[in-house]
Amino acid sequence: MKEGKFLKSEPKDFLLSVIGSSPYGIIALDYQGKIIMVNSLAMQYLGIEDEINSIADRSVYGYIQFLPELESILRSSLEKQQKSFDLELIPYNDNFFSFRGRLTHHGMIITIEDVTRLKEMETAVLNSMIEGQELERRRLAKEMHDGVGPLLSTIKMNIQKIESDIVELSPPIKEDFSAAYSLIDTVADEIRYISHHLLPKVIEDFGLSAGLESLCKRLDNTSKLEVYFYSSHPEERFDQMIELGLYRSGQELINNAVKHSDAKRIEVQLIKHADSLVLSIEDDGKGFDWKMLPGSGIGLANVETRVASLGGTCSIDTRIGQGVNVVMEIPLNSEKYE
Amino acid sequence: MNKIKLLIADDHRIFREGIQALLVKEAGIEIVAEASSADEIYNILESKEIDLVLMDIDLDGSSGIEATRKITMANNNIAVLALSMHSDHSYIMKMLDAGAKGYILKNTGKDEMIAAIKAVYNGASYFSSDVSQKLISQLVNKKRSNSSDIPLTRRETEILRLIAREYSNSEIADELFISIRTVDTHKRNLLEKLGLKNTAGLVKYAIQNGLLND
Numbered sequence: 001m002k003e004g005k006f007l008k009s010e011p012k013d014f015l016l017s018v019i020g021s022s023p024y025g026i027i028a029l030d031y032q033g034k035i036i037m038v039n040s041l042a043m044q045y046l047g048i049e050d051e052i053n054s055i056a057d058r059s060v061y062g063y064i065q066f067l068p069e070l071e072s073i074l075r076s077s078l079e080k081q082q083k084s085f086d087l088e089l090i091p092y093n094d095n096f097f098s099f100r101g102r103l104t105h106h107g108m109i110i111t112i113e114d115v116t117r118l119k120e121m122e123t124a125v126l127n128s129m130i131e132g133q134e135l136e137r138r139r140l141a142k143e144m145h146d147g148v149g150p151l152l153s154t155i156k157m158n159i160q161k162i163e164s165d166i167v168e169l170s171p172p173i174k175e176d177f178s179a180a181y182s183l184i185d186t187v188a189d190e191i192r193y194i195s196h197h198l199l200p201k202v203i204e205d206f207g208l209s210a211g212l213e214s215l216c217k218r219l220d221n222t223s224k225l226e227v228y229f230y231s232s233h234p235e236e237r238f239d240q241m242i243e244l245g246l247y248r249s250g251q252e253l254i255n256n257a258v259k260h261s262d263a264k265r266i267e268v269q270l271i272k273h274a275d276s277l278v279l280s281i282e283d284d285g286k287g288f289d290w291k292m293l294p295g296s297g298i299g300l301a302n303v304e305t306r307v308a309s310l311g312g313t314c315s316i317d318t319r320i321g322q323g324v325n326v327v328m329e330i331p332l333n334s335e336k337y338e
Numbered sequence: 339m340n341k342i343k344l345l346i347a348d349d350h351r352i353f354r355e356g357i358q359a360l361l362v363k364e365a366g367i368e369i370v371a372e373a374s375s376a377d378e379i380y381n382i383l384e385s386k387e388i389d390l391v392l393m394d395i396d397l398d399g400s401s402g403i404e405a406t407r408k409i410t411m412a413n414n415n416i417a418v419l420a421l422s423m424h425s426d427h428s429y430i431m432k433m434l435d436a437g438a439k440g441y442i443l444k445n446t447g448k449d450e451m452i453a454a455i456k457a458v459y460n461g462a463s464y465f466s467s468d469v470s471q472k473l474i475s476q477l478v479n480k481k482r483s484n485s486s487d488i489p490l491t492r493r494e495t496e497i498l499r500l501i502a503r504e505y506s507n508s509e510i511a512d513e514l515f516i517s518i519r520t521v522d523t524h525k526r527n528l529l530e531k532l533g534l535k536n537t538a539g540l541v542k543y544a545i546q547n548g549l550l551n552d
Contacts, residue, residue: 068507068508068518068519068522069517069518069519071508072508072511072518145423146350146396149423149444150348150350150352150353150423150444151352153353153356153423153444153445154350154352154353154355154356156445157353157356157357157359157360157448158356158359160360160447160448161359161360164360164363164448181447184445185445188444188445189445192423201424202424202426202428202429205401205428205429206428206432210428213428214426214427214428217427217475221475228489228491230488230489230531232530232531265492267491267492267493269491269527271527271530271531272530273526273530278523278526278527280491280523280524280527282491282492282493284492313519315516315517315519315520315523317514317515317516317517317520319515322515323492325493325516325520327520327523327524329523
């Protein structure tokens with residue numbers, strides 16, 4: 001048999017050619033983290049420009065210092081001889097990668113997969129779903145705010161006119177008029193409240209910073225909680241979907257903190273970097289344990305979906321007694337998922 | 339006494355008619371014209387003498403804020419009184435910034451509307467009670483945030499303190515039970531907030547602000 005013979009006579013070459021033409025990046029390491037073998041795709045993914053033969057026996061840590069999560073999990077896996085690790089969707093060099101490590105007899109083998117396309121497709125699908133939802137909400141909010149609202153104001157004015165046209169008004173009838181006015185006011189407030197929840201108009205008109213600030217101020221004034229807001233670029237406008245997505249995520253998280261955390265202080269920050277936008281929400285409340293989360297974990301899942309639909313990342317750090325710390329980061333070079 | 343010559347600017351015809359009906363018998367006020375868009379307002383102001391514009395923020399295809407700015411920049415003798423559904427402080431501040439002399443909400447009753455028109459016409463300011471509440475809280479908040487330049491959050495202070503003690507990102511992550519990526523983001527946020535370039539700058543800032551002392 002040709003193949004058998006081939007394998008027998010040139011096992012190393014055969015192995016190298018399989019690894020070389022694999023659609024994954026592959027690196028084999030010993031227990032000290034020294035590179036035993038690597039294929040060219042792995043070098044390309046990691047941005048290693050050295051000659052492929054010259055990097056054997058070198059420490060892998062010299063090449064992954066810009067991937068702190070990989071470095072950290074790899075060190076601890078090799079130290080504790082953990083069987084395996086999976087790191088999904090790690091952003092690096094404008095792409096997304098998944099890293100998988102498996103323990104071997106000699107150390108560890110790591111495969112690297114470029115999942116940028118998958119991530120982009122997922123983002124596009126989520127994005128269009130949420131966009132459709134937002135458009136529908138906007139339509140409803142507009143109809144209520146611009147249609148029903150002014151009609152109510154007009155009804156009130158008409159009744160006021162009737163009242164002033166009546167020459168003599170007995171006190172009970174005057175009271176009936178007042179009752180009618182306050183009912184109209186209640187309905188108008190209700191309409192405004194609903195339409196604001198569907199689409200906060202202040203975001204459309206003045207942007208994300210103004211929207212978040214107004215949300216924080218309202219809470220700061222109406223509850224015992226202290227709610228602090230900081231924006232590095234208060235006047236700056238961003239893509240509409242980013243503004244709405246981050247606003248709704250922030251709203252969800254702030255509501256969670258108000259309802260469940262027993263926090264005294266919530267800190268909300270919107271900070272613009274050169275090519276990304278970061279929204280962070282921190283509280284000093286009781287925190288939670290992921291395993292103990294009841295159905296209310298749905299809110300957090302919604303936030304993660306929204307952030308994913310914008311091509312961003314979301315990390316939620318919490319521990320019993322240590323508050324909740326959420327950081328969402330959205331890339332601003334948005335051509336990728338449009 | 340001269341009647342106050344009023345222009346009603348609102349994108350809803352039915353609402354303009356409502357105001358007409360409400361104010362038509364009011365002795366001191368004469369409704370001279372109506373407009374639904376900024377351009378209509380400008381045209382009317384060219385041909386007619388107007389004392390006061392009752393201005394909605396949402397106009398047809400344009401913003402009442404811009405229209406207010408344009409009117410008050412060009413004419414000292416035309417006063418603008420905002421009449422809006424919006425009670426959010428952003429709208430109030432922008433409208434005042436644009437030159438409006440007063441701000442009342444659309445749920446305002448007839449008597450208050452007339453009082454506001456007269457006050458603004460006479461050079462005073464007028465705000466509905468909801469609106470003045472918003473203005474006051476805005477002032478109070480301003481004062482509070484001025485006292486300490488850019489306050490750092492609890493987490494940021496913790497991280498800055500650890501950076502100054504030469505902890506690496508992964509050591510900080512272990513210490514605070516957060517992920518390395520979160521540490522990195524906080525670090526970049528700190529650089530952006532404080533206008534610093536690198537970790538050395540952060541260390542210097544921490545020392546200068548006494549973060550290592552306690």
